[in-house]
Amino acid sequence: xEIDPRQATVDxxxxxxxxxxxxxxIGWVSTRSVDGVDNLAPYSFYMGVIEANPPVVMVSTERxxxxxxxxxxxxxxxxxxxxxxxxxxxxxxxxxxxxxxxGAHKDEFDLAGLDRRDATTVDVPLVAAAKATMECTLYDTxxxxxxxxxxxxxxxxxxxxxxxTDGKIDVEKVDTVGRLTGSYYAKLERFQVDRPWQ
Amino acid sequence: xEIDPRQATVDxxxxxxxxxxxxxxIGWVSTRSVDGVDNLAPYSFYMGVIEANPPVVMVSTERxxxxxxxxxxxxxxxxxxxxxxxxxxxxxxxxxxxxxxxGAHKDEFDLAGLDRRDATTVDVPLVAAAKATMECTLYDTxxxxxxxxxxxxxxxxxxxxxxxTDGKIDVEKVDTVGRLTGSYYAKLERFQVDRPWQ
Numbered sequence: 001x002e003i004d005p006r007q008a009t010v011d012x013x014x015x016x017x018x019x020x021x022x023x024x025x026i027g028w029v030s031t032r033s034v035d036g037v038d039n040l041a042p043y044s045f046y047m048g049v050i051e052a053n054p055p056v057v058m059v060s061t062e063r064x065x066x067x068x069x070x071x072x073x074x075x076x077x078x079x080x081x082x083x084x085x086x087x088x089x090x091x092x093x094x095x096x097x098x099x100x101x102x103g104a105h106k107d108e109f110d111l112a113g114l115d116r117r118d119a120t121t122v123d124v125p126l127v128a129a130a131k132a133t134m135e136c137t138l139y140d141t142x143x144x145x146x147x148x149x150x151x152x153x154x155x156x157x158x159x160x161x162x163x164x165t166d167g168k169i170d171v172e173k174v175d176t177v178g179r180l181t182g183s184y185y186a187k188l189e190r191f192q193v194d195r196p197w198q
Numbered sequence: 199x200e201i202d203p204r205q206a207t208v209d210x211x212x213x214x215x216x217x218x219x220x221x222x223x224i225g226w227v228s229t230r231s232v233d234g235v236d237n238l239a240p241y242s243f244y245m246g247v248i249e250a251n252p253p254v255v256m257v258s259t260e261r262x263x264x265x266x267x268x269x270x271x272x273x274x275x276x277x278x279x280x281x282x283x284x285x286x287x288x289x290x291x292x293x294x295x296x297x298x299x300x301g302a303h304k305d306e307f308d309l310a311g312l313d314r315r316d317a318t319t320v321d322v323p324l325v326a327a328a329k330a331t332m333e334c335t336l337y338d339t340x341x342x343x344x345x346x347x348x349x350x351x352x353x354x355x356x357x358x359x360x361x362x363t364d365g366k367i368d369v370e371k372v373d374t375v376g377r378l379t380g381s382y383y384a385k386l387e388r389f390q391v392d393r394p395w396q
Binding site: 001002003004005008009010013014015016017018019020021022023024025045046047048049050051052053054055056057058060062086092093096132134139140142144145146147149151154155156157158159160161164167168169170171174176178180181182183184185186187188189190191192193194195 | 199200201202203206207208211212213214215216217218219220221222223243244245246247248249250251252253254255256258260284290291294330332337338340342343344345347349352353354355356357358359362365366367368369372374376378379380381382383384385386387388389390391392393
């Protein structure tokens, strides 16, 4: 099957990219509006950009049909801060409840029955049950088509001791969930590639 | 465990981000130098940015200690084109052989024993055995610390009929591999989140 993006619909391209660029980490973004209303929403075009000097992540957000940013993006642009909350298998249903498809103008913490705690370096809420959180400040933005790409600088990271072995984060203990497409997610079946040729 | 990135080493931050931002899709990037030398290398900070109008992906690449771009990035900057090759379970060992850690100045197709075919819309090689490929032109770049972030516009997509059901790409048939950290990868254990609350 060959696809020319210039001839395809947005829905066809969405399905293609969300199926081929897999599995994706979930950027579960928490923000606080200037009026003090908390917001929590998952983004699936989320990635690390650089690990240090400075440590930066990106989250791509779609504008609404009227051109305005969605709640999360508006809050980040207004307050220059956001939180990232690790989505592990125990939290996937709660995370899914906070997706855009449900309750656009509600406090998603309440909607999903999630307790919150305040971040330590920025004024944003965090998911109390998340096994790891990253506190970010706005580093830069980029406009691409009708999307606003938000680049955040990581200011502080908290990792639950449950994920730590001998003082280091342990990949065998981090049971993150990957995003696929539609209603599909993926748990991790870890394996190692030995490098006998090295 | 709390981590202040300003006090952490690059290695500590790398381990943290590559363990918490998981699972990551693998951007298996193929390029051709102006001298006609083919290059193939996997990047793990790879993501979709926007699905259409225009369809754009990003790949973050590290500069060498002397400040020069690595081979893939240099080729993209010179030729304004690159390919993306889907990494499925059958190709993970071949992909791993093409990583930076091995054979920096060799033709990685030969090194990994991979046949190539030419892209149709740009002058780059593609992995013949890849079940899907995306042909991209350079859309934009961004400098963040010692990294060059490459934004590519998707010009053409080819998907093997093996991944297609009733004319559409089928998530149940796309057995991509996710990147974790170190020598760790992940196969997908797919599940669906029903949305009874909708």
